[in-house]
Amino acid sequence: MTHKLGEASLHEFYRNRGFSGRVGFGRHPAVLVIDLAEAWTNPRHTLGSDLSEVVNQTCIILQKARKVGIPIIFTTMFFDDELTDLPMVIRAKVPHVTELKRSSTLWHLHPALKRDPKTEPLLIKPRTSAFFATNLLSILNDKGVDTVIIVGCVTSGCIRATAESALNYCFHAIVPKEAVGDRSQSAHEANLFDIDARYADVVSVDEVIKYIDSLSGK
Amino acid sequence: MTHKLGEASLHEFYRNRGFSGRVGFGRHPAVLVIDLAEAWTNPRHTLGSDLSEVVNQTCIILQKARKVGIPIIFTTMFFDDELTDLPMVIRAKVPHVTELKRSSTLWHLHPALKRDPKTEPLLIKPRTSAFFATNLLSILNDKGVDTVIIVGCVTSGCIRATAESALNYCFHAIVPKEAVGDRSQSAHEANLFDIDARYADVVSVDEVIKYIDSLSGK
Amino acid sequence: MTHKLGEASLHEFYRNRGFSGRVGFGRHPAVLVIDLAEAWTNPRHTLGSDLSEVVNQTCIILQKARKVGIPIIFTTMFFDDELTDLPMVIRAKVPHVTELKRSSTLWHLHPALKRDPKTEPLLIKPRTSAFFATNLLSILNDKGVDTVIIVGCVTSGCIRATAESALNYCFHAIVPKEAVGDRSQSAHEANLFDIDARYADVVSVDEVIKYIDSLSGK
Amino acid sequence: MTHKLGEASLHEFYRNRGFSGRVGFGRHPAVLVIDLAEAWTNPRHTLGSDLSEVVNQTCIILQKARKVGIPIIFTTMFFDDELTDLPMVIRAKVPHVTELKRSSTLWHLHPALKRDPKTEPLLIKPRTSAFFATNLLSILNDKGVDTVIIVGCVTSGCIRATAESALNYCFHAIVPKEAVGDRSQSAHEANLFDIDARYADVVSVDEVIKYIDSLSGK
Numbered sequence: 001m002t003h004k005l006g007e008a009s010l011h012e013f014y015r016n017r018g019f020s021g022r023v024g025f026g027r028h029p030a031v032l033v034i035d036l037a038e039a040w041t042n043p044r045h046t047l048g049s050d051l052s053e054v055v056n057q058t059c060i061i062l063q064k065a066r067k068v069g070i071p072i073i074f075t076t077m078f079f080d081d082e083l084t085d086l087p088m089v090i091r092a093k094v095p096h097v098t099e100l101k102r103s104s105t106l107w108h109l110h111p112a113l114k115r116d117p118k119t120e121p122l123l124i125k126p127r128t129s130a131f132f133a134t135n136l137l138s139i140l141n142d143k144g145v146d147t148v149i150i151v152g153c154v155t156s157g158c159i160r161a162t163a164e165s166a167l168n169y170c171f172h173a174i175v176p177k178e179a180v181g182d183r184s185q186s187a188h189e190a191n192l193f194d195i196d197a198r199y200a201d202v203v204s205v206d207e208v209i210k211y212i213d214s215l216s217g218k
Numbered sequence: 219m220t221h222k223l224g225e226a227s228l229h230e231f232y233r234n235r236g237f238s239g240r241v242g243f244g245r246h247p248a249v250l251v252i253d254l255a256e257a258w259t260n261p262r263h264t265l266g267s268d269l270s271e272v273v274n275q276t277c278i279i280l281q282k283a284r285k286v287g288i289p290i291i292f293t294t295m296f297f298d299d300e301l302t303d304l305p306m307v308i309r310a311k312v313p314h315v316t317e318l319k320r321s322s323t324l325w326h327l328h329p330a331l332k333r334d335p336k337t338e339p340l341l342i343k344p345r346t347s348a349f350f351a352t353n354l355l356s357i358l359n360d361k362g363v364d365t366v367i368i369v370g371c372v373t374s375g376c377i378r379a380t381a382e383s384a385l386n387y388c389f390h391a392i393v394p395k396e397a398v399g400d401r402s403q404s405a406h407e408a409n410l411f412d413i414d415a416r417y418a419d420v421v422s423v424d425e426v427i428k429y430i431d432s433l434s435g436k
Numbered sequence: 437m438t439h440k441l442g443e444a445s446l447h448e449f450y451r452n453r454g455f456s457g458r459v460g461f462g463r464h465p466a467v468l469v470i471d472l473a474e475a476w477t478n479p480r481h482t483l484g485s486d487l488s489e490v491v492n493q494t495c496i497i498l499q500k501a502r503k504v505g506i507p508i509i510f511t512t513m514f515f516d517d518e519l520t521d522l523p524m525v526i527r528a529k530v531p532h533v534t535e536l537k538r539s540s541t542l543w544h545l546h547p548a549l550k551r552d553p554k555t556e557p558l559l560i561k562p563r564t565s566a567f568f569a570t571n572l573l574s575i576l577n578d579k580g581v582d583t584v585i586i587v588g589c590v591t592s593g594c595i596r597a598t599a600e601s602a603l604n605y606c607f608h609a610i611v612p613k614e615a616v617g618d619r620s621q622s623a624h625e626a627n628l629f630d631i632d633a634r635y636a637d638v639v640s641v642d643e644v645i646k647y648i649d650s651l652s653g654k
Numbered sequence: 655m656t657h658k659l660g661e662a663s664l665h666e667f668y669r670n671r672g673f674s675g676r677v678g679f680g681r682h683p684a685v686l687v688i689d690l691a692e693a694w695t696n697p698r699h700t701l702g703s704d705l706s707e708v709v710n711q712t713c714i715i716l717q718k719a720r721k722v723g724i725p726i727i728f729t730t731m732f733f734d735d736e737l738t739d740l741p742m743v744i745r746a747k748v749p750h751v752t753e754l755k756r757s758s759t760l761w762h763l764h765p766a767l768k769r770d771p772k773t774e775p776l777l778i779k780p781r782t783s784a785f786f787a788t789n790l791l792s793i794l795n796d797k798g799v800d801t802v803i804i805v806g807c808v809t810s811g812c813i814r815a816t817a818e819s820a821l822n823y824c825f826h827a828i829v830p831k832e833a834v835g836d837r838s839q840s841a842h843e844a845n846l847f848d849i850d851a852r853y854a855d856v857v858s859v860d861e862v863i864k865y866i867d868s869l870s871g872k
Contacts, residue, residue: 018314096236454750532672
């Protein structure tokens with residue numbers, strides 16, 4: 001028999017079973033900005049919803065990270081125009097991916113993010129986790145990163161999958177909750193719960209800002 | 219603004235946005251039995267809950283699969299007795315893993331599964347996805363498998379993570395809903411929803427049995 | 437004490453020690469064309485050498501594969517113009533990679549290959565193995581491929597590394613020897629020896645052509 | 655046309671083409687001891703050769719590493735007694751792997767290595783690279799390692815494959831040449847050349863000892 005509990009007691013229930021520990025912050029963070037691009041941030045598109053507050057909160061973190069010199073990495077998604085690099089079973093499960101073509105503008109980053117092309121890589125990822133079939137892991141290791149602050153969208157897809165991978169590869173995975181979003185509020189909440197229980201510390205943007213400040217104070 | 223919807227309209231909402239397509243069954247299935255071991259199936263343990271019905275449903279599938287000669291692969295989890303192969307950040311996030319030692323019996327498979335050691339591999343996995351840091355992918359490819367029927371526990375952890383990996387590697391990922399379980403009913407339901415929307419076809423055990431029958435009829 | 441032997445007796449020595457078995461051809465091949473691009477095929481470039489015969493032999497295989505409808509996948513290499521996605525330790529070990537920028541023409545495929553952009557993916561790989569940090573494995577699995585015919589350059593680098601990965605993931609790895617080349621003849625020969633001993637069947641282009649013919653005769 | 659050159663001019667030839675750069679030592683090394691087990695170190699076995707000097711040199715490095723507290727990780731290979739986890743294509747290519755069964759003693763480490771089971775993990779790897787289908791990458795990242803000193807056997811197989819993976823994941827890969835060995839002297843030399851050109855700095859054991867001393871002097 002499984003359990004039906006309110007959220008507070010569910011937290012307690014999980015903690016008693018050895019979940020929801022704290023990985024804490026390490027000493028060498030990077031900010032990983034997931035898929036804050038036209039397809040997801042413009043509500044008029046199939047995949048889009050209003051993520052303006054997520055973009056705002058992300059910009060607050062980015063501004064601080066740039067001041068202190070913390071590495072920033074962006075991801076987005078596209079396939080070639082003929083979709084020759086898009087597998088059929090992926091297309092079958094999530095048909096929306098067929099819209100993400102190189103020649104479209106759907107994969108273009110939200111302009112408010114002001115990515116600096118001289119220092120901030122933009123990785124093209126084919127699946128939910130930013131670590132899958134990309135060079136991200138090598139780039140993070142090369143920079144000596146031990147902590148990955150994951151922001152962007154969507155909580156129930158690419159954010160959760162990326163947090164899982166980040167912990168798998170033994171990064172301190174941190175998800176600032178106001179800087180991630182989802183088209184479904186219930187999916188957002190259920191997945192933040194699972195992420196905090198299993199993969200990453202779900203914290204506030206304020207805690208992330210204080211942490212970055214503490215690094216620059218060194 | 220994100221959406222608050224009942225489950226029926228949430229399904230509709232997702233389908234309209236290009237989720238929840240059908241990957242369907244392929245032609246060369248394998249059954250992947252995730253973590254139906256003492257630690258998870260005995261309610262007296264930290265991680266345990268009553269999964270007897272999940273074990274029963276799994277046995278129904280296994281019996282059919284053995285008759286037809288479909289490959290069966292089991293997973294479980296343990297670390298060495300000194301935990302030298304258990305990373306500290308994993309331990310920090312999910313402290314229960316420290317119980318999973320080789321010399322304990324927590325990782326032993328539920329006896330009702332009747333694993334045949336001559337033909338059915340038992341893989342030791344260190345993380346949620348059965349594909350992470352194991353030889354599973356190579357074994358599946360070697361057997362010419364194109365369809366992975368994922369059963370066992372828990373829905374919100376290893377089942378979801380394994381379904382995600384299976385689709386990433388372009389297997390037809392299938393989750394028979396009565397043959398997967400979780401210690402939390404709400405986490406079970408929320409994750410079955412996400413799995414069906416993004417990673418695997420969530421079907422009934424009956425559908426899986428009919429599919430296997432259709433193969434043996436060839 | 438280790439052994440110093442002529443090549444014939446070295447083959448014998450390895451076979452006696454359980455190397456150099458035959459993986460043979462499977463039933464669903466793909467042709468994987470590695471890095472036959474301007475940087476490697478034009479002798480005037482840092483990495484270039486005269487690979488015109490390798491290109492010719494590759495074209496013979498491609499022509500046959502296209503007639504029969506065998507999947508063909510190309511790879512090449514580039515990094516972004518600011519090299520933000522090129523790790524420093526890679527740059528330190530093989531400084532030539534800094535030339536491989538997106539805005540250069542060095543990564544453009546040799547025109548004789550006549551890649552069909554409608555059906556033949558071109559994957560951008562960051563390292564020697566075509567499987568590393570790319571979507572190749574998923575694309576092969578999606579197409580039901582069990583046999584990878586590896587052609588292109590260079591034998592001692594990307595060909596060997598790709599053959600190793602292909603066997604790791606349990607594809608029948610096949611290297612037609614006249615269709616792979618290297619800037620160093622001694623490195624070419626030493627690596628073909630190791631590839632055949634450990635990772636792939638080194639065969640003639642003729643054998644590959646006969647195999648493909650046998651498939652079309654079905 | 656490719657080149658036939660003596661070794662000195664071959665080095666020059668490669669350096670002019672942007673190979674054989676130095677990755678140098680980082681600040682947080684680990685020692686990775688590859689397959690110094692009964693199967694490889696006892697000349698009476700199929701895979702064995704006299705590697706006593708490699709074992710000696712490895713012990714010199716281990717003694718120093720233990721004094722300074724540098725992480726040490728061992729690998730070996732085995733499959734289950736029924737070989738259910740050994741893919742058929744691997745068996746076809748390198749039939750010797752069928753000897754490596756859990757119940758045999760072939761995978762037992764050479765006793766001179768004096769592995770400390772309390773702090774030094776022993777990873778079971780199924781293929782040549784120690785990173786393939788193991789938890790090694792996560793363990794290294796968890797310990798904050800940036801430099802991997804690779805010792806053991808054999809140069810043309812597991813050492814080269816592991817060095818390649820180590821650089822792929824952006825570790826400073828270091829191979830002390832007296833502490834790696836091979837059953838074939840020519841394969842040893844040809845592969846040390848390629849390793850130094852492409853994947854790792856090939857140095858002397860003395861250089862490694864001096865480097866470790868420099869760390870302890872901090």
